[in-house]
Amino acid sequence: MTTLEDIVNPGILSLTPYEPGKPIEELAREQGFPPDQICKLASNENPLGPSPKALRAIQEALPHIHLYPDGAGRLLRDAIARHHGLSAENIVLGNGSNEIIELLFHVFVLPRTHEALCSRHAFAVYRLMAQLFDAPCRETPDPGFCHDLTAMRKAIGPNTRLIFLTSPNNPTGTRIPNPELEEFVRAAPAHAIVALDEAYIDFLDDPPPSVTWVRDGKNVVLLRTFSKMYGLAGLRIGYAIAPVPIASLLQRARQPFNTNSLAQAAAVAALEDQEHCENTRRIVREGRIRLEESFARLGLRFVSSAANFVMVQVGDGEALFHSLLRHGWIVRPLRSYGLTEWVRISIGTPEQTTRFLEVFPATLRETDPARGSAAR
Numbered sequence: 493m494t495t496l497e498d499i500v501n502p503g504i505l506s507l508t509p510y511e512p513g514k515p516i517e518e519l520a521r522e523q524g525f526p527p528d529q530i531c532k533l534a535s536n537e538n539p540l541g542p543s544p545k546a547l548r549a550i551q552e553a554l555p556h557i558h559l560y561p562d563g564a565g566r567l568l569r570d571a572i573a574r575h576h577g578l579s580a581e582n583i584v585l586g587n588g589s590n591e592i593i594e595l596l597f598h599v600f601v602l603p604r605t606h607e608a609l610c611s612r613h614a615f616a617v618y619r620l621m622a623q624l625f626d627a628p629c630r631e632t633p634d635p636g637f638c639h640d641l642t643a644m645r646k647a648i649g650p651n652t653r654l655i656f657l658t659s660p661n662n663p664t665g666t667r668i669p670n671p672e673l674e675e676f677v678r679a680a681p682a683h684a685i686v687a688l689d690e691a692y693i694d695f696l697d698d699p700p701p702s703v704t705w706v707r708d709g710k711n712v713v714l715l716r717t718f719s720k721m722y723g724l725a726g727l728r729i730g731y732a733i734a735p736v737p738i739a740s741l742l743q744r745a746r747q748p749f750n751t752n753s754l755a756q757a758a759a760v761a762a763l764e765d766q767e768h769c770e771n772t773r774r775i776v777r778e779g780r781i782r783l784e785e786s787f788a789r790l791g792l793r794f795v796s797s798a799a800n801f802v803m804v805q806v807g808d809g810e811a812l813f814h815s816l817l818r819h820g821w822i823v824r825p826l827r828s829y830g831l832t833e834w835v836r837i838s839i840g841t842p843e844q845t846t847r848f849l850e851v852f853p854a855t856l857r858e859t860d861p862a863r864g865s866a867a868r
């Protein structure tokens with residue numbers, strides 16, 4: 493008898509789905525806490541919330557949601573293009589930048605023929621998407637949790653079509669130095685696209701001039717998002733910046749109405765509110781220093797971060813995650829990355845950081861008395 497297993501795509505059968513940060517509502521249900529007493533530091537969202545200007549734009553767009561959105565996303569693509577000094581033809585909108593990753597596979601990867609390449613401990617979605625497309629995703633080692641671009645260059649084969657570089661990387665927080673990145677992009681072979689994931693670029697004080705590489709027509713696609721700095725994670729809106737020939741191919745692969753009207757309106761307004769971004773950048777910088785200094789005082793190993801989160805070695809990451817849940821704190825265990833001893837903590841508001849640093853040492857002592865001893 494034919495079963496579902498006989499007809500399902502092999503990549504689906506063996507796929508372990510992406511593990512998102514635990515939602516506040518789920519913990520509220522499980523522990524009986526009021527949702528407003530729960531604090532989520534698990535998905536690298538903006539601690540200040542969305543820009544008030546984005547909220548106003550959503551209010552104004554609300555009465556029109558019976559109409560389909562502008563499928564071409566013209567206003568938003570124009571605004572993004574102006575922001576970067578490019579043309580709207582360079583911009584492809586996505587339902588989050590995750591969708592751009594999927595579009596890249598649709599456009600460049602044939603199942604069982606081509607392969608992708610990324611660094612060990614790079615963002616998990618590249619590997620998941622490769623599996624969905626029944627394509628290998630090769631990984632290069634990441635000494636000190638940093639991309640090894642020499643190893644990556646050597647690992648490029650004739651069937652490599654997508655090379656994912658993530659800077660700053662999630663979950664490690666490390667970045668690729670600008671000169672190395674530029675050298676890699678400029679020397680990449682013509683048969684492979686460099687997909688430079690810049691979800692956290694807005695947190696860098698000295699971002700790479702990556703838009704120039706697009707302007708120069710390199711085989712590069714920049715992945716950007718409104719989910720982190722711009723505080724719109726719930727609306728699912730991201731974009732690609734690419735040379736026009738590549739952008740046109742990505743446009744062909746997307747659904748006609750892949751981004752919704754509220755997201756488009758909010759993103760235009762969020763982009764204009766650079767003051768909100770500046771405040772966020774300052775809060776994140778200060779919060780990150782406080783977390784890293786506390787971890788150092790506790791004698792914990794952590795990875796110095798260039799983004800709005802810090803990865804810290806706590807012994808049993810899963811146990812600490814569960815202990816913190818009982819106090820109403822959601823952080824991110826990293827078992828799915830093979831980093832069982834680590835957790836990733838997003839930077840919250842100054843008040844949240846103060847409260848977290850009161851709870852964290854005692855919770856660490858509960859789960860790992862040896863490691864938590866410096867916390868007395």
Ligand SMILES: Cc1ncc(COP(=O)(O)O)c(C=O)c1O
Binds near residue numbers: 587590591615692725
């Ligand atoms: C490195 C990286 N890329 C892409 C994404 C996807 O972001 P979104 O789909 O919300 O734009 C994330 C989200 O966590 C990320 O960390």
